[in-house]
Amino acid sequence: MELGSIRTKIEQELSSVKDLSSLNQFRIAILGRKGLFSELIERLKSLDKEERRNYGREINELKLWAEEKVEELKTHFEMEEKRRKELASWIDVTMPGAIPIVGRSHPLTQTLEEIVKIFTSLGFSVAEGPDIEYDYYNFEALNIPKDHPARDMQDTFYVRPGVVLRTHTSPVQIRTMESHLPPVKIIAPGAVYRCDNDISHTPMFHQVEGLMVDKHIRFSDLKGILTVFIHEMFGEKTPLRFRPSYFPFTEPSAEVDIGCVICQGSGCRVCKNTGWLEILGSGMVHPQVFRIVGYDPEEITGFAFGMGVERIAMLKFGIDDIRQFYYNDMRFLSQF
């Protein structure tokens, strides 16, 4: 057979090959051990030396050409196959993903942690005391003797004579000073209890108490530390004011107000139209308290402060009902 027509035939047949498997069949038929070229080479044996060489070279060239063509086509089909597979694995990227289920901390914990972080960065250590407390620590040592009008300020849960659920975290001040010599720099976060249950009161809530006592602590230092705290907690531009107040265990006492975070001071329901919000109570430790814990009030001065965690959390998150903290409604908890 004429080699030229073989070439044409191969070309024709290749053009009708449509996929990998028929290409494979074709390869076996042409290039296989018993294929066309093997047959042609077999035929060479019957030719003389000269002819064999010339013809053999031509066959070889043709075979290389054919191999190349087959290889080309194979790559082409393989690419096509890959593309087809890729298309088959198409997904709609707009289908919902599997969002990992993670929990969250309670907003009170978040607020508490933030308060604690600010004060520890200012050099305060964390102290604690029992929730069920002696009347002595909760009242008497804080300069609130029996029948003192200040006891009316707090409705107390009694457990038995002389034992109460602490109405504030202030007893921790006494316990800490009793067991440590000055300087003392502590904060005491914890639950406190008052016999009160309505739209703006829960029988349990949380406070953070603070105490800084040393040789030369001044009222102006109280202003300094609490100003730093409020600017860290509510933002540097938050206006604040200190105004005279009364607590039996501090003197002078100061209530600290911040500019209303809801109305920016223009007056609203939350700030009762005053533009200010009470945020914490504070003052210089009363000399009587120092005497009770065995410090010399002529030698030692200091300040103390206390704040309600719920109140701060309500302002920070814009929560309008204190009871929400204790319903533990998932629709509430999952917002923080």
Add this chain to the structure above:
Amino acid sequence: MRVPLEWLQEFIPLDMEPQELAKRLTMRGLEVENIEEAEFSFKNVVVGNVLTVEPHPQAERLKVCKVDIGERAIPVVCGAENVQAGKKVPVALIGACLAGGAIIEKKEIKGITSYGMLCSEKELGLSDDQSGIFILNGDARPGDKLETVESLRDTVFEINVPPNRGDCLSIYGIAREVAAIMDKKIELPSFEYVTDGDEGVEHFISLDVKDLDACPRYVLLMIKGIKVNKSPYWMRRRIIKCGMRPINSIVDVTNYVMLELGQPLHAFDYEKLKERRIEVKVADSNLTFRTLDGQERGLIPGDLLICDGHGPVAIAGIMGGENSEIGEDTETVALESAFFNPFFIRSTARRLGIKSEASLRFEKGIDVDTVEYAGKRAIYLMHMLSGGHVLDGKKEAFKKEEKKRIFVKYGRINDVLGIILSPEEIGRLLASIDINVVGEEDEGFIVSIPSFRHDINEYMDVIEEVARLHGYEHIPATTPVTSIQPLISSKKDRFLSETRQYLYSAGFYQVINFSFFSRKDLDNFVIPDDDERRKCVMILNPISKELEATRTFIAQGLMKNIAYNLNRGSKNLKLFEIGKIFIEREEGLPLEYHSLALAITGRERDYFWKGSPPEYDFFDLKGVIEGLLRIFNLDVEFRKGTEPFLNSSVSGDIHLGEEKIGWLGEVKEGVLKAYGIEQRVYCGELMFDKVMKMGNLERKYNPIPRYPHVIRDFSFYIDESIPVSKVMGMIKEVSPFIVSVGVFDMFRKERRSISFRVLFQSYEDTLKDEEVNKIQDEIVKRLTAIDGIVLRS
């Protein structure tokens, strides 16, 4: 304390806006909590001048009045008896709206057309008085809208007076502070009355104060021949504005003067005093006494009483008795103005649970110096309102005391406050509130304290006044000069923080419940009688039965949270709470522990399009606890559960060595039912204090192995009486090359089959097949030697 500004102005003219005054008072420590503007609920009511009053031709009881309402005069039919020509009255015009919402219309009343209505105070919502038409002051102008009439317009400050500032519980007291703010001085109102020269008080009554410590001052004044009637509108209005109720022209005066000056007074009906004498004495026996509110009060030794020689007629400073009360027919009044020792008032008032306006003031201490003045002021007003003759003189007992004097060092003031004020400035500030420098010595001064300031007792109190007067806003904000100390960071805080972080990432939400629960919760959880959790601390004055005790375990709270959320459509929950529990004990304070409770219910999510997420089960919760305890390097053992509120087949006790530190499992259906829960809940609670005590957060580096590990799987039939954890422990013990043993399959047909995956690892060499085979044979040999374990082939 409610302060009508119109009243305050009587003592000191206010040359600033109420808002500004409120701000300045607040910055002085008298917080103005609310500024109440007068609000009138009527509309279109004007001042009218009654021109003529004629009887109604058709109705005997009615009158026809011609009333000038400015531009014109209108006929009005009226039934009240107190209408007289020449009186100024409120006229509700046609279309007017009254306090109750009634609209006035043109009305024909028995043939005469009425073009409006004359109103009583009640109809205008000004008071409860409906005895007649409200007669206005003579200076009211006909035609003016009623709400513009000066004596009606008023702003009231609600001032939060600190408990130590009893001296500010009066209009005069507040005026004193306002005067100091405005750098002015004020004076007590002056008045005069004529007494009946012939008969002095001493002819009518005798006074015997038995204990001058309990009652350092007592003044008795008398007026006779009075006629008790209704007080005039201006007085009643002020009393109402201050939050009290008008009663009659005698009682109102006592309240009025108390509000004005801060001195509580008590008026006795002289005729009802049996022995014509007043004795002030401390009770020495138990007795009962009916106070003027009709209540029987039990009195005990130590209570301070006012007696008439026969028996008590008042509980001193707290409440008068029914037996000597002023009535409509009272003619002679014996008026008490006194200073009682606050201690007596406080203890008796608290015990009896009475908080009267009088006791409130006596408790905090009043001004001993104005006792007589206030009494006279009241007598003057009584005479003015009720007529009669004032008796000459007084009966008085008075234990006079020196004014308090306090020594303060100048330097100390500046040191404590962090300011620099000269002695002169300090003296000037203090003088503005009547604290006067009376001597100087030793770089300090002696100041005298006015009799009304019971809150100033030592130098720090004086420093506070300086700070207050100087203005807190003028004290700088400074950085404390103090030594640096290392922070004390507690192990507890780190444990709590690690636990929380771990649980959040494990999908748990933190809840915070009250520390309270009810004994019913113990019953719901079928806690046995001898269980420690029964030893709850009972609250003597609980808010409700649900909050009657402090909790002894937390899981009950989580049940309530689950029920709450299930009822609101959240079906898949993973909750934890870490908080205190309280165990009562014989002596000392109750024990307080930290406890951690976890609960899961439902499934990870309701649905997912790739396949339905499985429901949570026991092992989901167990895994969380195992993982948590691993953080603290704790190797615990899970034993068969013993808690009565858990399904005994699906629960476990958590042991650390021999000590039980917690439990977990499926909550029994009966328990769930008690909380209204209708789906399976798995719950666990750990004694967190034990975890903190025995655990640690140490981390030690293990070199990363450089040689490949080998994995082999084994399957055995294991009898159900043999705990799998034991088998896993046995496998691990076979060779140090075994670094982990896991369970990758479990099924139950006739027998229980468990498949283990064991990981072999050497740190020194690549393990050879023969070595692993040898260990493998040993594992099989050791396990199958046990009765109940068979190799699955």
